[in-house]
Every structure is written in structure tokens, then in C-alpha cells.
Amino acid sequence: MQILTHLLCIALCLYLFLVSTNGTQLILVNNCRRSIWPGILGNTGKMTPNDGGFHMRSGDEVVFDVPKKWSGRIWARQNCHFNKTGQGSCDTGDCNGRLKCRGLGGKPPVTVVEMTLGTSTSPLHFYDVSLVDGFNVPVSMRPVGGGAGCGVAECDVDLNICCPSALEVKVDGKVVGCKSACLATQSAKYCCTGKFADPKTCKPTIFAHLFKAICPKAYSYAFDESSSLNRCRATRYVIIFCPPK
Ligand SMILES: *[C@@H]1O[C@H](CO)[C@@H](O)[C@H](O)[C@H]1NC(C)=O
Numbered sequence: 001m002q003i004l005t006h007l008l009c010i011a012l013c014l015y016l017f018l019v020s021t022n023g024t025q026l027i028l029v030n031n032c033r034r035s036i037w038p039g040i041l042g043n044t045g046k047m048t049p050n051d052g053g054f055h056m057r058s059g060d061e062v063v064f065d066v067p068k069k070w071s072g073r074i075w076a077r078q079n080c081h082f083n084k085t086g087q088g089s090c091d092t093g094d095c096n097g098r099l100k101c102r103g104l105g106g107k108p109p110v111t112v113v114e115m116t117l118g119t120s121t122s123p124l125h126f127y128d129v130s131l132v133d134g135f136n137v138p139v140s141m142r143p144v145g146g147g148a149g150c151g152v153a154e155c156d157v158d159l160n161i162c163c164p165s166a167l168e169v170k171v172d173g174k175v176v177g178c179k180s181a182c183l184a185t186q187s188a189k190y191c192c193t194g195k196f197a198d199p200k201t202c203k204p205t206i207f208a209h210l211f212k213a214i215c216p217k218a219y220s221y222a223f224d225e226s227s228s229l230n231r232c233r234a235t236r237y238v239i240i241f242c243p244p245k
Helices: 002-021 181-185 206-214
Strands: 024-030 036-042 061-066 071-078 112-117 125-130 139-143 153-155 168-171 174-178 230-232 236-241
Touching (some): 112 139
Antiparallel strands (some): 024 061, 036 071, 071 112, 125 230, 139 153
16 A cells, blocks of 8 residues: 555656656658758757757658747758768758758748747747748648647748749759848848838838738738737647648
């Protein structure tokens, strides 16, 4: 009897330990026909899982945990070539030529999955797919198992196909990325910076409207309506590159 009580106590302690320390599980899936090299950047003061970069073949799945209140961004790099020391380059999303991005972001244009998995004032998770830095690969993020109010953040259409020619980024004649108006012009007006750093003065451009029409569940410019920001509380999320339509 005493042993049983002890066992129960140990089980309870273990359970409480797991509940209090568990973070969030992220499942990355490469549903693209070709390899991708995801890049991960933890926000300031946050850890970076898997050294911030790795290779995924078509069909691969990678699972990792991030701690409570983690925030950061994940993006895909394409057509990378790295040597044995993990140095080289990618056609899109390159992080200074490194396989392991460790603290570096990806070179735009790049589709970015952004998330804040709880803060000191709220346990809610916020996540979105952003086209503010342009587009390279379709991507989606959704909670596993769903949940009340938990939406899907996604841009599931290949915007490279319908990219206005002025915004195209080409490699060997093939469009690999589509710049946002901000990226293409580097102007305060389109980037919502300086005197335009206000939703009243910074309006979506015709290109942001185009992005929004094709990918309504993604952020298309800095002050896009908050409907593209999802709020949720789940233990697992799946991020699919080239999600099925
Ligand atoms: C890998 O590439 C980097 C940068 O191009 C180069 O400096 C380095 O010597 C290369 N290492 C190997 C082992 O080839």
C-alpha cells in the first residue's frame, strides 16, 4: 500500500513537472516537390532550435519542441548548396551563406511564418504567415487537432506564377521569389516606416491588394487587418511548406 502511495506521488510529481515545463511542439513538413532548407530565428533572448537550419527532402517531417513563451520566425530556403563545413548559398532565404542560421534571418523575398507562443501577460499563442518581406514558397501553420478560435495562417498559392514583373526575382530565368512593394522600392511609404509608420498614413499598395486577394489568410503589408493574425492555445502546430490545397 505504501509503495502504491509512493508510486502515485512520483507519477503526480512527474505529471506536474511535465505540465509546468512543457513548451510547444512544432512539426515541419516539406510537401514541396523539391528539397528545402528551413531557417529558424528565435527572437531576441529566445533559443534557436536545431541551430537555426537544416535540410528537408521532399516528404520529410521534422519535429522539435520550443519552450514556453518562445517567439520567432521560420522560413524556407530553396536550391541550397553547402560544403562540408556548412557554407555555401541558397537561391532564396539565404542566411549569409550558412546552413545553420544561428541568429540570422533569411534574405528576402521570403515567406515568413511568425509566432509568439505566449507572453508574460497572456498564455495565448499568436501566429501568422507574412508576405511583408515578399514571397518565395507557399506555407501554412495550423494547430494539430484544432481548437476554438484557432485559425489557419497560410499562403497556399505559388505567388511566383502571378508576380508582377517589376517584383520578380529570377535565377537562371526562373522566378524564385516575388518582392513586396516595400522590398522593391525600399521607401518609407511602402514600408510603413518614418512618417508612414501609422495605419492611417500607410495604406496597402496595389501589390498588397493583389497578394491579399490571392492569399487572404496571410499578412500582406505592415498594417494589414488583424484578421490574418491567429490566436490559439494548442500543444502542437504543424507547419507545411507547399501545403495541399
Ligand atoms: C566551404 O566554403 C567556404 C566558403 O566558400 C570556404 O571558405 C571553405 O574553405 C569551404 N570548406 C571546405 C571544407 O570546402
